[in-house]
Amino acid sequence: MRYIIIFLFIYHSISVYAQKVSISLFNDSNLKSAIFSIYSGEYKLFTGNDKSISIKKNDLVTVSDKSGRISVSVNSIPKGNFDRLDFRETDSTGCMKIKPVFPSLEPRRYKGEFKISLLGNKLLIVNVADIDEYIAGVVESEGGEKSAMEYYKTQAIICRTYALAHFDRHLNEGFQLCDGIHCQVYLGMSFFRPEIKEATKITSGLVIVDQDNKLVTAAFHSNCGGYTVNSEDVWSLPKPYLVSVCDSFCLKSPHAVWDKTITVRKWISYLRDNGFRNTETLKPCQLCFNQPRRKQYYSIGNDSVPLKKIRNDWELRSTFFSITNTDSTLVFKGRGYGHGAGLCQEGAMVMAEKGKSYVDIISFYYTNVKIIKH
Numbered sequence: 146m147r148y149i150i151i152f153l154f155i156y157h158s159i160s161v162y163a164q165k166v167s168i169s170l171f172n173d174s175n176l177k178s179a180i181f182s183i184y185s186g187e188y189k190l191f192t193g194n195d196k197s198i199s200i201k202k203n204d205l206v207t208v209s210d211k212s213g214r215i216s217v218s219v220n221s222i223p224k225g226n227f228d229r230l231d232f233r234e235t236d237s238t239g240c241m242k243i244k245p246v247f248p249s250l251e252p253r254r255y256k257g258e259f260k261i262s263l264l265g266n267k268l269l270i271v272n273v274a275d276i277d278e279y280i281a282g283v284v285e286s287e288g289g290e291k292s293a294m295e296y297y298k299t300q301a302i303i304c305r306t307y308a309l310a311h312f313d314r315h316l317n318e319g320f321q322l323c324d325g326i327h328c329q330v331y332l333g334m335s336f337f338r339p340e341i342k343e344a345t346k347i348t349s350g351l352v353i354v355d356q357d358n359k360l361v362t363a364a365f366h367s368n369c370g371g372y373t374v375n376s377e378d379v380w381s382l383p384k385p386y387l388v389s390v391c392d393s394f395c396l397k398s399p400h401a402v403w404d405k406t407i408t409v410r411k412w413i414s415y416l417r418d419n420g421f422r423n424t425e426t427l428k429p430c431q432l433c434f435n436q437p438r439r440k441q442y443y444s445i446g447n448d449s450v451p452l453k454k455i456r457n458d459w460e461l462r463s464t465f466f467s468i469t470n471t472d473s474t475l476v477f478k479g480r481g482y483g484h485g486a487g488l489c490q491e492g493a494m495v496m497a498e499k500g501k502s503y504v505d506i507i508s509f510y511y512t513n514v515k516i517i518k519h
């Protein structure tokens with residue numbers, strides 16, 4: 146009973162204070178050292194016990210792991226070693242540029258506050274940001290190609306739904322979401338497309354829920370090739386809102402088709418490794434495969450291999466392919482790019498250009514869902 150009450154309390158707290166989100170930056174890099182510099186606004190660097198170091202606009206603040214503590218220097222002048230650091234803004238206009246030094250990575254700009262500690266012997270940089278700043282940053286990182294406003298609104302609602310559904314994913318590590326593909330890619334604040342910020346603001350708080358008012362798994366991919374897939378064909382688990390739909394919007398988009406050539410010899414060896422029998426007697430034409438609508442398996446006689454496995458093993462763009470042959474080679478003619486479940490980004494862009502609203506687009510790709518204010 147006590148656990149239920151604690152859970153409800155945490156859930157309630159998250160709902161009420163959902164305006165902020167904490168994200169681990171450069172989470173997939175084993176970060177040892179980084180340089181912080183103020184890009185805009187004003188910041189103070191708190192080092193514990195309410196002590197702070199004042200920093201000015203062009204100061205370079207180097208933060209490094211040093212034998213289990215965090216060393217700080219400002220413009221190469223050492224300021225001491227600390228257990229935790231906290232960059233706090235003095236107003237809400239702050240934006241910080243962070244340049245990882247070890248390993249050396251491209252600098253990124255983020256808004257909000259930054260809490261720095263050591264996790265093992267890597268630097269943990271947690272950005273505490275306004276959720277809509279985060280969403281706009283994710284939309285720009287995940288699908289920021291030039292598009293119509295209704296597409297950006299759609300993508301903002303999807304990214305918000307995904308973030309809120311996974312809010313407790315990293316709580317035991319001291320933050321809510323990471324900035325990698327494990328959660329959602331977040332390469333910085335939205336900087337290049339003001340429409341994205343506007344779309345995020347207009348749709349602020351909106352999320353997609355199923356018939357039981359539960360946040361949906363808002364899956365999306367680049368291009369479905371003409372048919373999206375059922376959830377169970379990708380992740381084993383069926384979801385009533387992730388069911389295959391016929392999509393004619395994406396058929397002329399950049400990732401609509403692909404092809405790849407594999408030698409007959411290599412393909413037969415692959416089939417043998419996957420338990421196919423009598424492979425030495427197979428003729429090239431018997432290796433051909435026709436997939437006008439999405440299938441789950443590639444089969445010859447009673448032997449089969451899941452298309453999902455073929456896609457992974459051969460790093461194909463999708464599982465939606467047919468195979469034709471010449472004497473010594475097989476030509477894989479594929480459609481679409483990505484896992485194929487949920488929203489097809491290139492189809493959604495075309496729908497938006499044709500004047501469909503974000504409600505039309507979301508209801509087209511997710512079956513029987515509702516859009517509500519969280």
Ligand SMILES: [Zn+2]
Nearest residue numbers: 322323327328
């Ligand atoms: Zn994550």
Ligand SMILES: [Zn+2]
Nearest residue numbers: 369395489492
């Ligand atoms: Zn599509």
